[in-house]
Amino acid sequence: MWRIRLFDSLVQAATWVAGGLLLLTIVAVFYYLFAESQYAFQRKFPFGFRIALQPPDSEYRNEVSMDPTASLLATHREGTDALDDAEDATRLPSHEELSQMQALVTATAQTDDPRQLRPDALFRDCMRAPKRAEQGERFLLLAFALPHYTGNRMVLAWEPDVSFDPAYCPYELRLRLVRAPEGVQVKPLEIDLRRQPKGSLELPVWKARTQEEWLQGYLFELEARPTTTTTLATIQQFLMPDWAPTILYARFGMLPLLLATLLITLLAIGLAMPLGIAAAVYLSEQASPRIREWFKPILEILASIPTVVLGYFGVMLIAPALQQMFGEALQLSSGRGLLATALMMAVFILPTVISLSEDALRAVPNSLREGAEALGLTLAERVRLVLLPTAKSGLIAAGLLAIARVMGETMIVWILSDGTPTMPDFSSPAAALGTLVKPTRGIPDTIAIEMGNVEFESPHYGHLFLLGLTLFVLTLGINLLGFAYRKRAQVVL
Amino acid sequence: MVAAMTLPKQKVAMETVELSVSYNGKPALKRVSLAFPANAVTALIGPSGCGKSTLLRCLNRMNDRIPGVEITGKVMLNGEDIYARRVNLTRLRREVGMVFQKPNPFPMSIFENVALGPRLHYGLRGRALQEVVEDALRKAALWDEVKDELHKSGLALSGGQQQRLCIARMLAVQPRILLMDEPCSALDPISTQKIEELIVELGKQYTVIVVTHNLQQAARISHYTGFLMYGELVEWGETRQVFENPTRPETEDYIRGRFG
Numbered sequence: 185m186w187r188i189r190l191f192d193s194l195v196q197a198a199t200w201v202a203g204g205l206l207l208l209t210i211v212a213v214f215y216y217l218f219a220e221s222q223y224a225f226q227r228k229f230p231f232g233f234r235i236a237l238q239p240p241d242s243e244y245r246n247e248v249s250m251d252p253t254a255s256l257l258a259t260h261r262e263g264t265d266a267l268d269d270a271e272d273a274t275r276l277p278s279h280e281e282l283s284q285m286q287a288l289v290t291a292t293a294q295t296d297d298p299r300q301l302r303p304d305a306l307f308r309d310c311m312r313a314p315k316r317a318e319q320g321e322r323f324l325l326l327a328f329a330l331p332h333y334t335g336n337r338m339v340l341a342w343e344p345d346v347s348f349d350p351a352y353c354p355y356e357l358r359l360r361l362v363r364a365p366e367g368v369q370v371k372p373l374e375i376d377l378r379r380q381p382k383g384s385l386e387l388p389v390w391k392a393r394t395q396e397e398w399l400q401g402y403l404f405e406l407e408a409r410p411t412t413t414t415t416l417a418t419i420q421q422f423l424m425p426d427w428a429p430t431i432l433y434a435r436f437g438m439l440p441l442l443l444a445t446l447l448i449t450l451l452a453i454g455l456a457m458p459l460g461i462a463a464a465v466y467l468s469e470q471a472s473p474r475i476r477e478w479f480k481p482i483l484e485i486l487a488s489i490p491t492v493v494l495g496y497f498g499v500m501l502i503a504p505a506l507q508q509m510f511g512e513a514l515q516l517s518s519g520r521g522l523l524a525t526a527l528m529m530a531v532f533i534l535p536t537v538i539s540l541s542e543d544a545l546r547a548v549p550n551s552l553r554e555g556a557e558a559l560g561l562t563l564a565e566r567v568r569l570v571l572l573p574t575a576k577s578g579l580i581a582a583g584l585l586a587i588a589r590v591m592g593e594t595m596i597v598w599i600l601s602d603g604t605p606t607m608p609d610f611s612s613p614a615a616a617l618g619t620l621v622k623p624t625r626g627i628p629d630t631i632a633i634e635m636g637n638v639e640f641e642s643p644h645y646g647h648l649f650l651l652g653l654t655l656f657v658l659t660l661g662i663n664l665l666g667f668a669y670r671k672r673a674q675v676v677l
Numbered sequence: 678m679v680a681a682m683t684l685p686k687q688k689v690a691m692e693t694v695e696l697s698v699s700y701n702g703k704p705a706l707k708r709v710s711l712a713f714p715a716n717a718v719t720a721l722i723g724p725s726g727c728g729k730s731t732l733l734r735c736l737n738r739m740n741d742r743i744p745g746v747e748i749t750g751k752v753m754l755n756g757e758d759i760y761a762r763r764v765n766l767t768r769l770r771r772e773v774g775m776v777f778q779k780p781n782p783f784p785m786s787i788f789e790n791v792a793l794g795p796r797l798h799y800g801l802r803g804r805a806l807q808e809v810v811e812d813a814l815r816k817a818a819l820w821d822e823v824k825d826e827l828h829k830s831g832l833a834l835s836g837g838q839q840q841r842l843c844i845a846r847m848l849a850v851q852p853r854i855l856l857m858d859e860p861c862s863a864l865d866p867i868s869t870q871k872i873e874e875l876i877v878e879l880g881k882q883y884t885v886i887v888v889t890h891n892l893q894q895a896a897r898i899s900h901y902t903g904f905l906m907y908g909e910l911v912e913w914g915e916t917r918q919v920f921e922n923p924t925r926p927e928t929e930d931y932i933r934g935r936f937g
């Protein structure tokens with residue numbers, strides 16, 4: 185007797201321990217994803233502009249390069265305090281600040297190569313100093329011509345760095361003339377660099393004959409004023425249509441990844457659900473017990489095929505077929521892409537869908553089948569009017585579970601999607617077809633591909649965790665919804 | 678063994694001829710020949726497992742789907758054997774409705790439960806459909822209780838109401854013959870009484886065949902009674918005669934409560 189009781193309590197204890205472990209796992213996973221994704225919010229938002237002073241007819245004009253006879257000096261001040269103080273924002277640089285600039289220029293001016301003097305390079309280096317969005321920055325530029333400059337006009341030209349996109353910059357960027365040299369008449373100038381990232385303006389020549397006079401040249405200020413907090417900026421950019429985490433001005437827009445994952449899921453489920461439910465209806469309503477006995481193990485074997493195998497199976501079978509169909513018309517390098525992935529995903533999830541749907545249908549009490557039969561409903565009518573509506577909650581729960589599994593499935597997308605982040609485009613039938621058959625990249629495979637060679641605790645690292653968190657929250661939500669539906673299914677039956 | 682029994686003066690609605698049923702080779706009904714008088718209530722009684730349900734379910738071919746079932750003999754309806762090939766099951770069941778022991782309303786609204794059949798079979802819509810539904814609910818003595826909440830789920834009703842809903846659902850298809858398999862056994866006495874009154878009422882317009890374990894109930898509501906034992910029809914006759922003056926000793930023993 186006491187043995188039995190001991191056994192009972194042991195079993196009970198084991199159950200509690202297992203349950204606790206499972207719950208702890210969920211909490212730990214969530215917490216870990218959340219904690220590590222914080223690095224995404226410590227992201228700096230660097231920006232880069234080339235600004236140069238050059239002769240008006242310079243052939244370099246449009247490339248914004250630097251003429252050795254003109255000079256542009258820059259320095260920067262940082263900090264929010266100064267920016268918030270309106271009076272201080274218009275304050276002229278102090279003598280110390282300007283002297284520092286002078287020292288900087290003097291140091292570089294000693295080299296033989298005049299190109300070393302490129303103030304644009306100097307300026308750009310300053311600009312790149314990564315700053316978080318909360319901290320504004322101000323750069324000061326002095327512009328003047330050297331004594332031997334012969335022209336009577338000079339041009340201030342600017343352009344963004346090649347990969348810098350003002351749209352991704354969470355700052356208001358303004359270039360303004362703070363002060364003109366004495367005796368020079370110019371209108372007040374203020375340029376919104378995000379509206380006008382590339383441009384130039386002509387200035388009356390002003391020559392500095394001595395180094396002391398440099399300080400009396402045109403004084404420009406480039407102000408970077410944050411438009412939002414880092415957190416908001418990070419979240420906003422997370423939803424933008426561009427995933428390019430390794431370029432200089434990294435972009436972490438996960439929209440293409442999310443849309444690809446959703447689209448793959450939609451297609452796969454759209455294919456697997458009708459097929460799976462039909463098969464389940466056949467199995468539960470029509471198939472003889474013998475067929476059913478055969479079918480169940482087959483389903484289990486299918487469900488246990490490793491997804492990496494399914495992925496390569498897709499590469500061998502589906503991709504070549506798609507390549508043959510669309511390859512020439514769309515200039516595909518392979519048939520791998522969104523459609524190939526979705527098709528294989530449908531195969532992957534089909535056994536689960538059939539199994540769960542059959543369970544849902546079997547849960548419908550026989551008395552309802554008999555009731556419908558006694559009313560003179562044919563099999564098709566019984567299925568359509570009584571069986572499916574009654575099993576609806578269970579079927580939806582099955583579908584939701586399937587959705588969650590397809591969303592999180594990594595191997596198949598990794599192998600079959602060809603790994604290029606692409607924004608889906610359904611603006612025209614041709615574009616839609618392209619979107620379907622061309623390479624893409626989803627969330628889970630992105631994490632798998634990039635996590636291996638990302639710098640530890642960098643913003644990129646944080647963003648990968650943020651992706652993981654997004655996926656987890658999505659699948660968790662869908663699963664919870666599934667539970668709710670399963671609960672409802674039990675209430676109905 | 679009793680030969681085919683009919684009353685000469687009564688019109689016959691349905692008739693079994695040498696009907697035998699076995700499940701996986703085990704006989705459940707043995708050569709039962711029985712005529713059910715039209716526009717009357719016939720009760721089927723007998724000890725548990727004697728084949729009452731089997732017989733009833735044969736009358737609208739509900740046994741067809743059971744694996745391992747074997748049915749021989751005939752069931753005549755309108756001069757045709759319903760087990761003949763090319764019988765339209767939908768038409769058969771439109772004519773022969775059935776109510777089960779456990780109320781089994783569909784998990785949809787009260788209205789939908791009743792409307793399902795006529796909409797499907799007679800293509801009724803809108804006003805006409807509403808009238809049929811109301812009529813069926815009235816005949817099933819449920820209308821007054823549910824007329825304000827037709828869109829409530831059928832499952833939200835009490836057991837007795839559910840059973841009447843199932844009766845209404847059957848009546849809405851406009852059958853002529855009603856089969857009821859222990860329709861009150863899952864119900865409380867008040868619901869039972871309501872359903873009994875209903876059966877008596879329905880017996881005036883329909884041919885009602887009801888299986889029951891409750892002998893008093895059979896005596897109260899039926900005009901004719903058939904007594905089955907071990908798959909055989911032992912006795913059949915007018916209810917009063919079967920109960921007061923049975924011709925066979927087995928019937929007498931059963932009715933006096935000596936077995937079953």
Ligand SMILES: Nc1ncnc2c1ncn2[C@@H]1O[C@H](COP(=O)(O)OP(=O)(O)OP(=O)(O)O)[C@@H](O)[C@H]1O
Nearest residue numbers: 700701704705724725726727728729730731732743
């Ligand atoms: N689906 C089935 N499969 C196999 N055998 C069955 C099946 N249904 C009934 N039987 C058998 O047929 C015989 C008659 O059963 P039936 O259900 O007709 O009895 P019954 O008179 O309705 O009994 P009860 O009063 O308990 O409902 C029983 O021996 C039973 O075991």
Ligand SMILES: [Mg+2]
Nearest residue numbers: 729730731858
């Ligand atoms: Mg029975």
